[in-house]
Amino acid sequence: MSVSETRFVDIDGLSFHCRVDGAKGAPWLVFSNSLMTDLxxxxxxxxxFAGRFRILRYDQRGHxxxxIPxxxxxxxxxxxxxxxxxxxxDIGHAQLIGISMGAATCLGAALAYPGRVAGLVMADGQAATPPGGAQAWDDRIAIARTEGMAGLAGPTLSRWFLPAHLEANGPGIAHVHAMITGTPLEGFLRAVRALQAFDLRAGLPALACPALMLAGAADGALPKTLTELAGTVPNGRFVEIPDAGHLPNIEQPAAFNAALAAFLERDDA
Structure with a gap:
């Protein structure tokens, strides 16, 4: 029987908004959101996937x-x-799926707690802050401080989505715009610091679980970056999502879900 539940969980005095969906007793999936979005x-x-899996989603710190930490x-x-x-x-082990900041979050968890992670999906994320990344985030922080999250919405949507999809302005675009502008400014400022100076690359050769790297074909250098990352880990594979940018799960959900299903339902899952 499929059951849905919203719950708040306290971690060191910080309340985390969580949502559980899917069939009781089914294998667990845990989804982790990107910067400036929510569950x-x-x-x-x-x-x-809720018909075949039990799914935990949550809003990351400040989102x-x-x-807000x-x-x-x-x-x-x-x-x-x-x-x-x-x-x-009470999730003993699960397959983790993250995008952008959430991808790095899931990678960090898989490296630090290998016995808890049955599979890892990194979508449009990286294992380390790229060269020039810290300055790029400083520039966006400056916009947020002077113009608020509304000032970040337009430039962010232009980076994340293909121009034709932005022009069509479908429901997915409106949803992402609402998530960006709805992110608390202080929550963004706290969370973005995690992306400015992280490096998980040293642990990649020891990654214990199968890993799928996904990227929108139009997401800048990330298809190349994630192709290389898939070749660095012991059991990695890469799939490119055509006609998509930084959030292929929203821009091309059918293609994203097909790639995800092939990974989640593999023989060793």
Whole structure:
């Protein structure tokens, strides 16, 4: 029987907004959201997979309905949050799916807690802050401080989506725009620090679980980056999503879900 539940979980005094969907007793999936989004970014994936899996989604620190931390975030902290939420829901092991910041969060959790992770999906994310990345985030922080999150919405949508899809302005674009402008400014400022100076590459050769690297074909250098990353880990594979940018799960959900299904339902899962 499929059951849905919304719950708030306390981690060191910070309240995390969580949502569980799917069949009781089914294998667990845990989804981790990107910067400037919330757990609703995974709606299309929950609709596609809740019949076969039990799904935990949550809002990362400072995002959605989760509390705003008192200090800047680190990637290690974000990974620890994910594992502690698994503990709160009695999830012994799960397949982890993350996008952008969420991809790095899931990678960090898989490296630090190999016995808890049955599979890893990294979509449009990286294992380390790229060269020039810290300055790029400083530029976006400056916009947010002077213009608020609304000032970041337009430039962010232009980076994340193909021009034709932006021009069509479908429901997915409106949803992402609402998530960006709805992100608390202080939550963004705290969380973005985790992306400015992280490096998980040293642990990649020891990654214990199968890994799928996904990227929108139009997401800048990330298809090349994730192709190389898939070749670095022991059991990695790469899939490119055509006609998509930084959020292929929203821009091309059918293609994204097909690639995800092939991975989740592999023989060793």
């Amino acid at each position: 609703s970014m995974w709606n299309d994936q929950v609709a596609a 959605g309905r989760t509390g 008192a200090s800047d975030c680190t990637m290690e902290q974000l990974a620890e949050d994910l594992i502690r939420l698994m503990d709160a829901f």
